[in-house]
Amino acid sequence: MKLPKEFYLQNDVLKISKELLGKFLFTNIEGKITGGMITETEAYRAPEDKASHAFGGRRTERTEIFYSEGGVAYVYLCYGIHNLFNVVTNQKNIPHAILIRAIEPVEGMEYMMTRRNKTKVNPALTCGPGSMSQALGIDRKYNGTDLQGNEIWIEDRGIIIAERKILKGPRIGVDYAAEWAKKPWRFGIEGSKWVSRKF
DNA sequence: TTGACGATAGTCT
């Protein structure tokens, strides 16, 4: 069951970030279906969130997709090397997004290992936002992709992560955002080894 | 037109 459009239109990006844990992210790229269960997310809540690219309501060619209605992908290049995949949420003109940082592999392990040049299925394969995107074949071409389509989508397979099983911690790599960097807006599944770093 | 700077990951110590 693909998550419906309404899921992404909810207004509480922190709540959606937690609800995405235990959902299944899939891609069908170059004829290869790959995917897994989402185990780690981070919320970005502009305009007030200094750590967001859309901080202060900034609109540029890159950030424009942030202002779309929820349910589309925001993919950008970080450090000149890594493609980072985000889900845009909320109503049109409200620039909220969720960075998907890690998945537990479920489908198409062979393809993911080839893309990542790895020989084992372990957290290095799909944990960390750059690694995950590479494993799934996501790059900047997919910026703006509608998650209701057949290239990238998220499924609900009936797994619910209880609030008490959700780990929370400060977001990674956003120290420049001062007090906003300290907010516990990074979420993970307790006990999962499929996370990019310890909480 | 140009220069400073990352929402990282892999390698080396």
Next chain:
DNA sequence: GACTATCGTCAAC
């Protein structure tokens, strides 16, 4: 644990 490759983006010149 420290070091850094590498290039698109953005704001200033």
